[in-house]
Amino acid sequence: MLKKLVLLMLGLxxxxxxxxxxxVQNDAGALTKIRLPMGYIANIQYAPFYAAIEKGYFKxxxxxxxxxxxxxxxxxxxxxxxxxxxxxxxxxxxxxxxAQEVPxxxxxxxxxxxxxSVIAKSDAGIVTPQDLKGTTIGLPGLFxxxxxxxxxxxxxxxxSEADVTLVEVGFNQVELFAAGKQNIxxxxxxxxxxxxxxxxFDVTELRVADSVQLAANGLLASEKIIAEDPELVRAxxxxxxxxxxxxNENPDEAYALxxxxxxxxxxxxxxxxxxxxxxxxxxxxxxxxxxxxxxAWENMQTILLEMGLIPENMDLNKAFTNSFVP
Numbered sequence: 001m002l003k004k005l006v007l008l009m010l011g012l013x014x015x016x017x018x019x020x021x022x023x024v025q026n027d028a029g030a031l032t033k034i035r036l037p038m039g040y041i042a043n044i045q046y047a048p049f050y051a052a053i054e055k056g057y058f059k060x061x062x063x064x065x066x067x068x069x070x071x072x073x074x075x076x077x078x079x080x081x082x083x084x085x086x087x088x089x090x091x092x093x094x095x096x097x098x099a100q101e102v103p104x105x106x107x108x109x110x111x112x113x114x115x116x117s118v119i120a121k122s123d124a125g126i127v128t129p130q131d132l133k134g135t136t137i138g139l140p141g142l143f144x145x146x147x148x149x150x151x152x153x154x155x156x157x158x159x160s161e162a163d164v165t166l167v168e169v170g171f172n173q174v175e176l177f178a179a180g181k182q183n184i185x186x187x188x189x190x191x192x193x194x195x196x197x198x199x200x201f202d203v204t205e206l207r208v209a210d211s212v213q214l215a216a217n218g219l220l221a222s223e224k225i226i227a228e229d230p231e232l233v234r235a236x237x238x239x240x241x242x243x244x245x246x247x248n249e250n251p252d253e254a255y256a257l258x259x260x261x262x263x264x265x266x267x268x269x270x271x272x273x274x275x276x277x278x279x280x281x282x283x284x285x286x287x288x289x290x291x292x293x294x295x296a297w298e299n300m301q302t303i304l305l306e307m308g309l310i311p312e313n314m315d316l317n318k319a320f321t322n323s324f325v326p
Contacts, residue, residue: 037075052243091215116149
């Protein structure tokens, strides 16, 4: 059903000035300092991480976090090279990396629904995925969850990348849409469509999760750290999941705790930001927080195979694990 697509490349060289797991001292004793690639800019959607720090969950686990807001594929490469122990990534990045023999494993699910949407001006006539044929679509780049989500949505409608024109716009979808420079953009369901509606735009939203269930955003670890220090992995996952549970149950307090981590937080529209958080929480909820649904991984592998992104079926038991999830 799905057709060929050039493999995403993970092999660009990256020079590092410091290792991501050094020991630091504070009043509580020795902490493991971890630089954590986030895959996006500082945002209220990272409230579970911010809350986990502010509530002391990471500190209790013996961990100090330094956030690295670089591109998602950079985090995958660094973790795969054993330079950093963990990263925040989307599910497809795990399979793309493992297809290139990058030794990484997804150790906890954060999102239970694939969070990507295509957002269009209502008068553009985009009601179904099939309506995207012949359109120009702006997205951050030809990488990451936005790109894979769009491709999955297109192919679910029997379309290919050749049926649309893709424009790389960085993380400026809202600004370009508002300025009339892009009539259709790809973004996170809990971010761009909410911001645009708040600005008075009448938009149509096509959610990828309404068309297909895919492994979504979560925590990635290197096989090296899993083998050499499984207790660090367990502690890291546990601290994050405490932050996630706290945020789900106490969104207003988690919102307030995020203030110091987000630039110009006081200038942001509080109503919009709280709606972003509330929409995100709906995609995070699960009976067992952190649990990876095997069927979502099967679906992701099938999609990537049909798109030609990976050459063959792989052992999904090595791609993800629930063994560190409480």
